[in-house]
Amino acid sequence: NAGVTQTPKFRILKIGQSMTLQCTQDMNHNYMYWYRQDPGMGLKLIYYSVGAGITDKGEVPNGYNVSRSTTEDFPLRLELAAPSQTSVYFCASEQGGAATNEKLFFGSGTQLSVL
Amino acid sequence: QKEVEQDPGPLSVPEGAIVSLNCTYSNSAFQYFMWYRQYSRKGPELLMYTYSSGNKEDGRFTAQVDKSSKYISLFIRDSQPSDSATYLCAMSARSNFGNEKLTFGTGTRLTIIP
Numbered sequence: 001n002a003g004v005t006q007t008p009k010f011r012i013l014k015i016g017q018s019m020t021l022q023c024t025q026d027m028n029h030n031y032m033y034w035y036r037q038d039p040g041m042g043l044k045l046i047y048y049s050v051g052a053g054i055t056d057k058g059e060v061p062n063g064y065n066v067s068r069s070t071t072e073d074f075p076l077r078l079e080l081a082a083p084s085q086t087s088v089y090f091c092a093s094e095q096g097g098a099a100t101n102e103k104l105f106f107g108s109g110t111q112l113s114v115l
Numbered sequence: 116q117k118e119v120e121q122d123p124g125p126l127s128v129p130e131g132a133i134v135s136l137n138c139t140y141s142n143s144a145f146q147y148f149m150w151y152r153q154y155s156r157k158g159p160e161l162l163m164y165t166y167s168s169g170n171k172e173d174g175r176f177t178a179q180v181d182k183s184s185k186y187i188s189l190f191i192r193d194s195q196p197s198d199s200a201t202y203l204c205a206m207s208a209r210s211n212f213g214n215e216k217l218t219f220g221t222g223t224r225l226t227i228i229p
Binding site for chain 1: 119123221
């Protein structure tokens with residue numbers, strides 16, 4: 001019963017490098033999200049997806065890209081890493097829809113440092 | 116003005132005390148109110164969920180919503196060391212897709228002292 005799995009857990013990048021943060025869920029959820037969490041700033045939505053092939057920008061999308069080719073996977077791509085992207089990144093999923101008691105399931109996070 | 120305001124703490128209380136955590140909000144469109152608990156180096160997990168004004172109780176936890184004052188609270192009774200965590204309030208209104216996009220507070224770090 002894995003839930004939402006994120007890899008890697010930790011990564012250090014040099015300025016200008018690129019990388020992909022992986023996220024996969026085994027709950028057959030339609031909706032998936034990427035958040036970043038900075039100290040004292042709460043969780044900020046980067047991108048989200050409501051199903052395979054459909055993605056949309058969140059509150060802080062600049063510098064990131066996503067794709068959703070399958071229901072299970074929602075990778076987050078950083079093309080040209082900048083120090084401002086140093087943060088903890090969380091992937092989350094939910095079944096979605098008009099239900100009144102939906103909840104987000106979060107992964108355990110990826111701590112990224114850009115130096 | 117932020118849409119959601121939450122006192123970051125830190126808050127330290129002795130074991131067994133009653134804890135009160137609070138958030139205020141400015142967006143009248145928010146319909147759903149949640150509290151997430153986040154242990155160190157872990158992702159948040161949903162603790163309480165409500166969509167109406169009033170109180171909702173679940174064991175030692177009570178969520179309170181006052182829509183007229185745009186104010187929500189989480190009360191923890193008989194607090195335990197295992198309650199030590201960061202507590203994030205979250206709120207949502209319907210998006211264009213119909214799913215609930217959440218706006219989070221900054222989180223309050225709570226420590227229960229044995």
